[in-house]
Amino acid sequence: MSVSTTLPDWPPALTPEQHQHLILLSSTYALSHGFTLLPPQSANPPTSAISAPLTLLPTPFPRGLYELAVALQPLYNALYARITLDWEFLDRVMGGSVSKVDSFQGELWRGWKSIRNDLVQPLQLGLFRSDYLLHETQGEELSIKQVEFNTIAASFGALSQRASEMHRYLQKATDGFYSISPHLTKPSNIPQNEPLRNLASGLAQGWKAYGKDDAVILFVVQEGERNVFDQRWLEYELLESHGIQVIRHTFSELSSLATIDPSTKNLLLPSPLQPSSPPKEVSVVYYRAAYTPTDYPTSAEWTTRILLEQSKAIKCPSMALQLSGAKKIQQVLSEPGVLEDFLLGKDRPDVGFGVGAGSLTRADVDKLRSSWIGLYPMDDSSYGQKAYELAITEPERFVLKPQREGGGNNIYRENIPTFLKELEAEAREDGEPSKKEGYILMELIEPPKGLRNHLVKGGDNHSRNSDIVSELGVYGVSLFGGDVKQNITSTAGTLLRTKGRESDEGGVAIGISSIDSPLLID
Structure with a gap:
């Protein structure tokens, strides 16, 4: 799908006084509302925080393409559930040359293969994010093209919600950003966005499906994590809205703490502050680590990953679901007939998302393919x-x-x-x-040129007016693999990350990308 929307010249002019006022309002709002990162070389426990990289103004994005990206997410939820359940496909794609030349993916695939016939938990939980860029080629209308599909550690949901709330606050506090543009005066042009609430709800659905009221959720985290507030907001939401406790541990800590009951296969952890009390049973293992080789510096971390995988706890993601998010899978899906088989094939499992056998159409396949680049x-x-x-x-x-x-x-x-x-x-x-x-x-996606915005790096009291590229992420939640009636799916909000066009790579924590909000343009 493409749209004929003409993006406005951006940003509209601000006086020096308006510019400084927006920096003051945005930085104090961010610090007041936990829209923050830890500074580099932070103390433990932390004694300070800096605002996350942000944009002073929301960035224009075509409304029709934004709505299309959101509408595609249930199809992606179903697609990646089916990929994960297709062991033969994963073996062919990831167990082939990829596993032989990529030591990390090979270790992941071989580890999963060695235990998959003995797994005791059929349910799997995915907190996904599908990322897109606007694409503009000469003589054609604007479209969206998918960059990648994330099945593990899809971050910034909480901070994205805070960014949307900040821009809506600035809109109200400044009479529509001083009425410098008619697009900024209409509240509905900055969409409501609640990925924090929705992603926490997805984790809570996994906890509920596990069926043990006193069980906890385990967050597996990296050493020295600077993006800790994005994770902590999920923890607070789980406790305050769902009454669910969270325990955080790194792989190195889990290697000596995690145990499995040999008869029940329950994953058990000692209470952090009451080690002599009975251990806590884990309902869901939520990974905010484990996606990069540096998370596995020794064989001990792989041993711990296998241990967690063999437990009764629901994994978010399982090793199979993590494999499904590989770039090689994305490429193979684009080959003729592969996507059609997964979505239209009559022998594909009904994953319970309202997209069972016969309920999907060629039009659904075409929508997904239209969002892909070569x-x-x-x-x-x-x-x-x-x-x-x-x-x-x-x-x-x-x-x-x-x-x-x-x-x-x-x-x-x-x-x-x-x-x-x-x-x-x-x-x-x-x-x-x-x-x-x-x-x-x-193929390189070609974002439209001519858009600029005021980028504020975390900890700075000034902005940089830069030619920009914005990447839209759409979150999804998927619980699947067991009783179909127990399965759930939902779209869970969006993330907009904006960076200077001069940078090929992104990265919010290192200050290259800023967390932004879409300004919907008709």
Whole structure:
């Protein structure tokens, strides 16, 4: 789908006094409402916080494309549930060359394969985020194109809600941002957005499905986490709105603390402040770590991951669901007939989302495909050979992506040919695939030019007026895999991250991207 919306010149002019007033209002609001990060080298326990990187004004986004992205999420929820339940597909895609040349994905796939026949918890919980960029090509209308689909540690839901609340506050406190634009004076142009409430509700649904009123939810977190407030807001929402306690631990802590009851397979943890009391039973394991190789510095962390996977607790995500979010899966889905099989195939499981056998149509498939840009394998198939030729001869059109989450891993444009030749030059054993097969080639999405905004880096008392690119994320919740009647799905709000156009990579915590709100334009 595309739209003929013309985005306005942005931002409208602010006087120096208005600009400084907005910085004062936004920074004090952020600090007052926990729209914050820990500063670098923070003390433990922390003694200070800085506002998260933010934008002074919301950024224009076509209303029709925003609504399309939100409407696609239930289809994605169903798609990734079906992928996760299809072991044969995961074995073929992730157990093939990817597992041989990518040590992290290989360890994840082999670990899951070694225990999957003995798992005791059929239910799986996904807190997803599907990320999109606006795409504009000469002579065509604006459209949205998917960047990636996140199945693990989809962050910033709480801070995104705070950003939306901040921009709505600024709208009210300044008479529609001083009426500098008619788009800013209409409250409905900044949509209500509650991912904090909705994601916490999804975790609570998992807790409820587990069926033990005194069970806790475990957050598996990284050492030295700066984005701790985004996580803490989920913890507070679970306690205050649902009466559910949260325990936070790193992998290294869990290696000595977590145990499984041999008869019930219950996951047990000692109470943090009452170690002599009976251990706490864990209903849901929610990962805000475990998505990057640095989370597994030794074999002990992999042993702990396997231990958690074998327990009765519902995993968010399971190892299979994490594998489903790999870039290679995204690429294979784009091949002819693959998406159609998952959504229209008559032997596909009814995952209970109102999208059972026969309920989806070719139009649903076309909607998803319309949001995709060109994706190519880097293998020795004829399709892969064509992709290699494109990457060498027209690199300015592409980005080369490994099987990684978290940003900072991609190879862009003119750097691609040299990088590919270096991969091919690496020594390998007989029969071992080239390391380039651990990558996919993706056409570059071309965001519209001419939009600017005032970006405020966390901790600064001034802004930078920059040519910008904004990435829209749509959150989804999916509980699936057990009794179909118990399964749930929902769309859970949005995230807009805005960065200077000069940067290929993002990253809110390191100050490259700012958390923003969409200003819907008809």
